Amino acid sequence: MTQELRTPYEQGNKNQTTTLAECIAWYQDLAQRYPSVLRFEVVGTSDAGLPIYAGVVTADGVFDRAQLKREGRPVFFNNNGIHPGEPEGVDACMALVRDFCLQPARLAALGKTVFLFVPLYNVDGSINRANTSRVNQDGPEQFGFRGNARHLDLNRDFVKCDTLTAQVFNKLFTAWDPDVMVDTHTSNGADYPYTMTLIHTQTDKLGGALGSFLQQTMLPHLFAEMAKRGWPTCPYVNPVKDSPDHGIAEFLETPRFSTGFAALHHTIGFMPETHMLKPFADRYESMRALVETVLDFTIANATTIQELRRAAREAGKARHEWPVHWSMDESKPSSFRFSGYAAKYSASVLGNYQRLSYDRSEPWERDIAYFNHFPADIHVTVPRAYVVPQAWREVVERLQWNGVAMERIDADKVVEVQYYHIKSVVSRPGAYEGHMFHDDVQLEKRTANLLLRAGDWWVPLDQDQARYAIETLEPQGHDSFFRWGFFNSVLEKKEAYSDYVFEDHAVELLRDEPALREKFEQWKTANPALLSNQEAVLDFIFANCQRYVEPEWRRYPVLSVM
Known part of the structure; x- marks a missing residue:
């Protein structure tokens, strides 16, 4: 050479x-x-x-x-x-x-x-x-x-x-x-x-x-x-x-x-x-x-x-259900013949704690527990297709980069769809790789007749790239677009109230909306300590009343056509 x-x-x-x-x-x-x-x-x-x-x-x-x-x-x-x-x-x-x-x-x-x-x-x-x-x-x-x-x-x-x-x-x-x-x-x-x-x-x-x-x-x-x-x-x-x-x-x-x-x-x-x-x-x-x-x-x-x-x-x-989340089964460890060094603990010279070190003069070999079973713990029902509104172009781009087959809807139409209402989100404290990453999301599935607009994207699931589409568009997928914050704006309610005016109006809402009144009674029973907090009381009534509902608030934008 x-x-x-x-x-x-x-x-x-x-x-x-x-x-x-x-x-x-x-x-x-x-x-x-x-x-x-x-x-x-x-x-x-x-x-x-x-x-x-x-x-x-x-x-x-x-x-x-x-x-x-x-x-x-x-x-x-x-x-x-x-x-x-x-x-x-x-x-x-x-x-x-x-x-x-x-x-x-x-x-x-x-x-x-x-x-x-x-x-x-x-x-x-x-x-x-x-x-x-x-x-x-x-x-x-x-x-x-x-x-x-x-x-x-x-x-x-x-x-x-x-x-x-x-x-x-x-x-x-x-x-x-x-x-x-x-x-x-x-x-x-x-x-x-x-x-x-x-x-x-x-x-x-x-x-x-x-x-x-x-x-x-x-x-x-x-x-x-x-x-x-x-x-x-x-x-x-x-x-x-x-x-x-x-x-x-x-x-x-x-x-x-x-x-x-x-x-x-x-x-x-x-x-x-x-x-x-x-x-x-x-x-x-x-x-x-x-x-x-x-x-x-x-x-x-x-x-x-x-x-x-x-x-x-x-x-x-042809699948009717897809897994989107997996977790380790600690009850079913396998074993692996492992070569290691003796783990030793000694007092740290830096602080008041025991530090770990490994002694290479004491090698060992034995079977150790190997936890390698990760069954799926969240499944979703596969829709006929997803609809991704054209407004969410960053999501559309990523689907296209990965070869997901989809087509534009050619005319406005009202269609019965399923969608997720986002009940709660727990986010990772601080920035993670430039994003507010959502570690946990709790959802409620709802059905409604919604307007699909000409130019929105129809994503059928009988295609080779179904897995990519499902795991990124289903919010509970490990690394879904939702978890990475692509849809964060739907988590924000856009309108607000002035407390001194809304205080009286809230009484009227409770009188006129029986469902709200029942939900408020349940909330009071569950949260007695919050009854002394005006903001908490009025926020609950404002968020749950029908009079001032914002349909897009906490509605996950990607729709499922079943």
């Missing part, structure tokens, strides 16, 4: 990661040298105005996406650098793509499979280089920053799409529709011998035969092969208490995360998390082994995976 085809990582001391400029220039040079193997081009622009690149490798030199899709070619997608301080996947991908170019046997082994990759996704964060933002990490010497130009974590942005970068990803992912995705990361947390840990699409949430295939066939194979390659792997170490001794819980990766987003498209997703306390060179080698292992399995089982994905989509078109 010539010196210029060695990656920046390979040319250095194995404790350096490529810069953005080095990475892009290196791929551009490789694509010029091997145009029949690699296509490398700009796919969009970041929030800082930087180009975002993607590459495609095929064994037969066919790069036209339309042709590849017509041929039904399987697609493996490797995303790197979403957190530029976790860069081993960036460097490992460079070497893997180079080897496709230089090793005919490795390229031929791809068969019909398309290798799609983003070399460095968070280009904004990658140019913000230092060695201080990853507090506990062992190398590399310099690395990028987690936040993008808007100081947002892109691995929380896949549904809300505040960033131009996430919008590019949504469109790229939908256009290529990958069968399997590996999104490379580095983890923090407990200390243990493993260099590689693995988050996968949660199998109950992925659901059906596709979820069973991942659980029963793919994961056992990947763990076995990684052990053979010298990199024993365990599930992502998410302790249920303070150390793995007490058990670990599978990570429920909701659609804000890459693997949860992939599940909305019936794509099997993996988020390898190397251990940041291990040397960078070890993290690099284990990451390359993991990507190659998943790729090889995908190539060998592509037909099965594609058939299962098609079946999942077809089954979705």
